[in-house]
Amino acid sequence: MVAVPESLLSAFRPRTSPPSVATVLRSVLWPIAILSIFHRSYVLATNGYITDDFGPVYRAVINFKLGWDIYNENFQHVDPHYLYPPGGTLLLAPFGYLPVDASRYWFIFFNTVAILLAAYFLLRLFKYSMASVAAPALILAMFVTESVTSTLVYTNINGCILLGEVLFLMWLLDGRRNREWLAGIAIGLTVVVKPSLLPLLLLPVLNRQWRPLVGAFGVPLVFNAVAWPMVSDPMNFIHRTVPYILSTRDYFNSSILGNGIYYGLPMWLILAMRILFALLALGSLVLLYRYYRTRDPLFWLLTSSGVLLIASYLVTSLGQGYYSMMLFPFLMTVVLKNSVIRNWPAWLAIYGFxxxxxxxxxxxxxxxxxxxYMKITYGWSLMLIVVFCVLYFRYLDAKADGRLEDGIDPPWMTDDGERASVKA
Structure with a gap:
């Protein structure tokens, strides 16, 4: 008869006391989270979908390897196009040395791992461990969203972009100067491929941190300088691809401009709405900077990042639904005492996007x-309205109570300096 270890037997004996709520939640959430990862990354992603973002990437890296033209696509079609600059092509070149299916599956694998690493570093940023309930809750919340699912099913690089964003924010908050260099490299590697995180560079500028800017601009410049002579048609990127990037699509575009053109709104109304939401974002950023930058650096940095990114999705010419993936650091602020998203309108907005x-x-x-088509646009719009209103009403309450005098902090300005420190 095989002897059963005592530790295993004890796990199946009746408990002498009821399990804690945390224990029950971990037991429930971990299996669901793990199976959600498996389902999205293995089942749905390998099955693919009509939209295939990886196809143009694979064609480009194969052409790069063979010395053929890359930037020669027909932009009259609505199929996914290859829009990455020569530096991004060089960065992705290793995928051109594998068969197409193997290359695609490795691409899915790396993006899945990047999303999980982003979740891990977010937990560390908020002082949670992998043994906490927050770990399976966050992972499950990420993998049941449209943005993560579409990223894996369409097979694009947004998982790696998210990891770069989280590392950028984490190293900005670290407080050590050498980490600021790493923050610049992290976001610089994302800019090599696509410029979607460029608005976040306003944050180190506001915080008087110049070191991240070196890597943020230097890394893309180095990659593109090296790749430029290696690409057979680099000027086509300037003459053909860049004008397309700067144009406004009326398909797969949840920005105000994209949906406004699709539904035939007058241009004056589209412009007025873009200006309105830009002003809402600006007002929120001013209030966040003035009252939270030094008192609660973690809340300030992550909430400001969310405001900047949402405003860029709404106000610029292109905002695709799965860009919402980059808002996970902002959404994690719900656990902070200064959070602006502890209300039902905020979560109605989150549901939308x-x-x-x-x-x-x-x-x-x-x-x-x-x-x-409009639920994402409405979600982003409502979130900007909610953030501004919460911050502005806090400001009005503090002013009415006479708490905005010099040297006196408003009652809602809590000091969370132990959680994270930023060198000014």
């Missing part, structure tokens, strides 16, 4: 398409 629910209606197709 994170949900996988589809709103296409077979019997009312026009209504269904409107709900489906």
């Amino acid at each position: 994170m949900t996988m629910d589809r709103y296409l209606l077979a019997h009312w197709p026009t209504t269904g398409r409107f709900l489906e």
